[in-house]
Every structure is written in C-alpha cells, then in structure tokens.
Amino acid sequence: MAELRWHPLTKDWVMIASHRQGRPQMPKDWCPFCPSGGKVPDYEVFKYDNDFPALSPEPPEPDPVATDFFKTAPAYGKCEVILYSPKHTITLPELPVSHIRKLVDLWTERFAAISEDEKIKYVFIFENRGEVVGVTMPHPHGQIYGYPWVPKKIELELQSAKEHHAETGECIFCRMLREEQEQQERVIFENEHFSVVLPFFTEYPYGVYIYAKRHFQNLVQMTDPEKTSLAATLRETVGTLDSLFSKPFPYMMCMHQNPVNSGDFSEDYHFHIEFFPPMRSGDKQKFNASSETGVWAHCNPTAPEEKAIELREAHERFLKKA
Numbered sequence: 001m002a003e004l005r006w007h008p009l010t011k012d013w014v015m016i017a018s019h020r021q022g023r024p025q026m027p028k029d030w031c032p033f034c035p036s037g038g039k040v041p042d043y044e045v046f047k048y049d050n051d052f053p054a055l056s057p058e059p060p061e062p063d064p065v066a067t068d069f070f071k072t073a074p075a076y077g078k079c080e081v082i083l084y085s086p087k088h089t090i091t092l093p094e095l096p097v098s099h100i101r102k103l104v105d106l107w108t109e110r111f112a113a114i115s116e117d118e119k120i121k122y123v124f125i126f127e128n129r130g131e132v133v134g135v136t137m138p139h140p141h142g143q144i145y146g147y148p149w150v151p152k153k154i155e156l157e158l159q160s161a162k163e164h165h166a167e168t169g170e171c172i173f174c175r176m177l178r179e180e181q182e183q184q185e186r187v188i189f190e191n192e193h194f195s196v197v198l199p200f201f202t203e204y205p206y207g208v209y210i211y212a213k214r215h216f217q218n219l220v221q222m223t224d225p226e227k228t229s230l231a232a233t234l235r236e237t238v239g240t241l242d243s244l245f246s247k248p249f250p251y252m253m254c255m256h257q258n259p260v261n262s263g264d265f266s267e268d269y270h271f272h273i274e275f276f277p278p279m280r281s282g283d284k285q286k287f288n289a290s291s292e293t294g295v296w297a298h299c300n301p302t303a304p305e306e307k308a309i310e311l312r313e314a315h316e317r318f319l320k321k322a
Helices: 017-024 095-113 154-169 172-183 224-244 291-295 306-319
Strands: 002-007 012-017 046-049 073-076 078-083 123-129 140-147 187-190 195-198 209-212 251-256 270-277
Touching: 002 095, 078 195, 095 140, 095 224, 140 224, 154 172, 154 209, 172 195, 172 209, 187 224, 187 306, 195 224, 209 224, 224 270, 224 306
Parallel strands: none
Antiparallel strands: 002 012, 002 073, 046 078, 078 140, 123 140, 123 251, 187 195, 195 209, 209 270, 251 270
C-alpha cells in the first residue's frame, strides 16, 4: 500500500507506505551502497533511487477506502538516496571540504532536476544519522523527497515569514539572525557566508541551525564561494556535535528551502538548515513524549545559553583535531 491520506484536523497529508515495513536491516557482510556490493558503480558522491519509496513518479491507485469525508490521493513524488562517499564507515567531519563540496553540487543538481516536475511543490533534503533515529544503513548517506504538497511546518514558517514581512518590510530569518548576532550568547561559530546558532527557541538541547548570512531561498541561488563555504560549515557543524562526547552524535539534518512551483517567495523565505539531535547528554536521550507529540508543545530540558557554551568548546576541540 502506498497512498496519501488527508488529515482533516491538521489540514495536511499523511503518507501511508506499508511496503516500507519490509526494509531490510543492514546485512553484516554486504552493503548495497558500497561499490564492491555490485548495486552501485564506482563514485565519489552518487544519487540512488530509493528501493522502498514512500512517493514515486508512477504511484499505484489508492486503496478503495476513501469516503465523501476521508480523502486519499496517489502517493506521487520522488524519493532519492544521496550517497556521501564510497567509504563505508566515514563520517562528514572526516571528509575534506573539497569532497563535501561535491555533495553540495549534487544536492543542487537534484533540487533543480526534481523542481522541474510541476507536480512537485516541495523538495526536502535531509539526513538521518544513527540507530537512535531509525537508520538501518550505516553507510554515510542522506535522502531527498519531492512532495506534491507543501508540508505543514514549511507552510507555517511561510505564514509567519509573510506576516512579519508585511508588518516590518524585513525577512523574519534575517531578523532572527541579527538578534542572535547582537546577543552573541548562542552563536557557536561563523564564517563569511554562514552562522551556526543554537536558537533562542530551540526545542532540542543541541538543536543548532545553520543560517545563510545573505538572503536567498535555495541551493541553486548560491554563489560558488557560498557552496564551498556551506561544505566547510557542514563539516564543522557535524564535527562539533561529534566532539561533544567524543563519538558520532546522532541527528536529523533538515534543509529548509522555498517551495517550488507554488509562487514567488523571494522576499519572505530564507535558506537555513535545522539539526535535531535526539540526545540531551552523552548517554541520555531527549524523548518527544506526550506534550511534544500530542499537542506540539515542546519542552527543552536545558538552557540554550548553557548548551551554547558546551558547543563552542566542542567546536574548539574539533578545530584542534581537524
């Protein structure tokens, strides 16, 4: 079964993909993402169509379960896997900036290609890292989903951005970054093109954001120096998280860009990357319990200003090792 079902209370689509239950755990003696496994060619970075897609360009017809009230739709879209390196156990901080730049270029190419399909309304680039967030394949990789609708969180961000711009004439993301830079307490590190911040409102103890300093909406609009800078920023950000407790730190990395084929968002939206690391210490997980899950009322059990100090110290340790 693969279909979309409309949630009448949240006004959002839910992907029903029961076939994904059959996804395999990583075999002990074989990896489909290693060139030696025979499924992929020799590569540096590589796009691989997901074997168990929640969305597909030729989706099956939905099951006959819809009514006049309950709506279904075909699970149209795109699901791709992005392989970061042919090396099975390497991590982003262990890769040189020149290699990560090739990853940024591949992301850019795929964002542009998927956006050409007018049925696609949002292109989501993301990475799940670590068993604690459900990763079944440890080989370094991320994913790209092309949705036929604008997901609710992006819709809410856009609504807030439009309201703020209408009231003040400025971008809400530019304002948030300026406020953080003026206070400095939660800024972890900066370079010419990007700021890495533990936001004032972060829901997660180590939930850093990467803000573009220049106002633009997506990877395609980045300059060549900005793409190289993003590669370096990602390497340092993940290296900082790994240096917190001297081990690979699990996270969900979510790249937020403007919707596609849905209008002009050039004044309102602003490229940024959000990290959701589900740990509150080296051995304690930060669970999303009833408050967070049931009513979206998040509770961060730590003070962002204190955790920002930890992150800055971890960043310094990473730089000394790098």
